[in-house]
Amino acid sequence: MNASRHFERWAPVLLAIALVLLWQVGVTAFQVPDFIFPSPLQIAQQFNEFKGPLLAAAWATFWVTMVGFGLAIAVGVMLGFLIGSSRVAYAAVYPLMVGFNAVPKAAIVPILVVWFGIGIGPGILTAFLISFFPIMVNIATGLATLEPELEDVLRVLGARRWDVLVKVGLPRAMPYFYGSLKIAITLAFVGTVLAEMTAGDSGIGNLIQTAGSQQRMPLAFAGLVAISVMAMAMYELFSWIERHTTGWAHRGSQGH
Amino acid sequence: MTAGAQTAFIDFQDVWLAYNDELFAAGQFAVEAIDLQVQPGEFIAIVGPSGCGKSTFMKLATGLRGPSRGRIRIDGQPVTGPLKISGMAFQAPSLLPWRTTVDNVLLPLEIVEPYRSNFKRKRKEYEERARKLLQKVGLAGYEDKFPWQLSGGMQQRASICRALIHEPKMLLLDEPFGALDAFTREELWCILRDLWTEQRFNVILVTHDLRESVFLADTVYVMSKSPGRFVVKKQIELPRPRELEITYTREFTDIVLELRGHIGAIRKTSPVVEATP
Incomplete structure (x- = not known):
């Protein structure tokens, strides 16, 4: 029992190590040239060699993402609150939002460049546009799924809409909210890198783009690794916050 | 009847309700011609087949819905909006999982006046009251547990405490014990029974369980389905206090059997063909 629990805990790490080993062995065995598909070892070497520029690029991408993500939380929570608490607003806003969300964000970046020029503007906005939707939908869902009986219990006592929203709706929406943050943060990184690749003058996206055009695959791959590490770290952070604030919603997994 | 109507706590006079204007125009009423007088402190039970408008009746009695026709007076006042003097509990306990049991019980006090305005100041006192009430229903030691750490029966007890914490004059229970096993029930x-004996609030208990209605109530009303009407009124003359043993006596089973006969008749004459469950 104990041993299998240990195994479960370390399984993701073991799998990652196994995959990296397989990758290294495969690339070496078939003598794949590094400008096609670099080996993990070569990527690690690039990391070591270009520590400075990689860290600078990662930092640029990170804070642009966080600003866009912050905006997404603010706007997503507000819109979600609006459409989750009013049926009219839901009917009016939701179809528009779905249509808007279906627009490929890559197609918007050139427009943003025209409006805001090359630089961090398009990055922040793309990160925001791509990540606010899941936050909005989840807040709205959490607010809208209120048991009618509980609402009766409260309304009989003279509860106003606001009381019901604050005492029941919002706490109920919290697990949905944290769940959506985990999805939205990874999307926000995608948005930033997307904008940096077409319209950036800094960041990991820009670095990958430049490295790619110079056929320096190991460096481009190092950029990819950096971005996934950041996204994974942020995902884990929100997961941790979720577990420690809304444990009541995950009681099934608390026991073991 | 007229003498009773003057002192009645709950007074329905020829009450009809259609859920919307189209149904009203079509003459489709959820409940029809309800005449009902309940004395202060009386315990009534309403039994009937599912979908007969029992829940509609609850909405009318709490003021969550106004009647399409007729007059409802409760505690001498015409009903115009939600009645804060009522507490409700349903088949699903619907406790909030992020609040402890005692905090769940306190929820109504955070909403209903006059408690609402004093809540911060008198929190200690109110909490004491909630704990006492929880102990009274046998939840001592579980006050600070979360609802999901409690069994179904315990959750339902807490739900009843939540309905009673603001000392309502009227307690409405919609099949509150329907999901529990026979012993817990x-x-x-x-x-x-003990809470009611002690505090003498009015109770309206909606149930499917005839034994439950006869054991607890002073008066049992049988409701028919489409149209939703009260078709039988049965005074339960069994002496109080009633112990569980009474449910095995001849008198008791005779009453249950009689009521069962009425329900059976309703089901047979019901114009709507029922799907087999």
């Missing part, structure tokens, strides 16, 4: 009957 009988245990909760006794708890409800």
Whole structure:
């Protein structure tokens, strides 16, 4: 029992190590040239060699993402609150939002460049546009799924809409909210890198783009690794916050 | 009847309700011609087939819905909006999982006046009251547990405490013990009986369980389905206090059997063809 629990805990790490080993062995065995598909070892070497520029690029991408993500939380929570608490607003806003969300964000970046020029503007906005939707939908869902009986219990006592929203709706929406943050943060990184690749003058996206055009695959791959590490770290952070604030919603997994 | 109507706590006079204007125009009423007088402190039970408008009746009695026709007076006042003097509990306990049991019980006090305005100042006092009430229904030691750490029967006890914490004059229960096993159910009957004996609020109990209605109520009303009407009124003359043993006596089973006969008749004459469950 104990041993299998240990195994479960370390399984993701073991799998990652196994995959990296397989990758290294495969690339070496078939003598794949590094400008096609670099080996993990070569990527690690690039990391070591270009520590400075990689860290600078990662930092640029990170804070642009966080600003866009912050905006997404603010706007997503507000819109979600609006459409989750009013049926009219839901009917009016939701179809528009779905249509808007279906627009490929890559197609918007050139427009943003025209409006805001090359630089961090398009990055922040793309990160925001791509990540606010899941936050909005989840807040709205959490607010809208209120048991009618509980609402009766409260309304009989003279509860106003606001009381019901604050005492029941919002706490109920919290697990949905944290769940959506985990999805939205990874999307926000995608948005930033997307904008940096077409319209950036800094960041990991820009670095990958430049490295790619110079056929320096190991460096481009190092950029990819950096971005996934950041996204994974942020995902884990929100997961941790979720577990420690809304444990009541995950009681099934608390026991073991 | 007229003499009773003057002192009645709950007074329905020829009450009809259609859920919207189209149904009203079509003459489709959820409940029809309800005449009902309930004395202060009386315990009534409403039994009937599912979908007969029992829940609609609850909405009318709490003021969550106004009647399409007729007059409802409760505690001498015409009903115009939600009645804060009522507490409600349903088949699903619907406790909030992020609040402890005692905090769940306190929820109504955070909403209903006059408690609402004093809540911060008198929190200690109110909490004491909630704990006492929880202990009374046998939840001592579980006050600070979360609802999901409690069994179904315990959750239902807490739900009843939540309905009673603001000392309502009227308690409305919509099949509150429907989801519990037989032993737990009988245990909760006794708890409800004791609470009622002590505080003498009015109770309207909606149930499918005839034994439950006869054991607990002063008066049992049988409701028919489409149209939703009260077709039988049965005074339960069994002496109080009633112990569980009474449910095995001849008198008791005779009453249950009689009511069962009425229900059976309703089901046979019901114009709507029922799907087999």
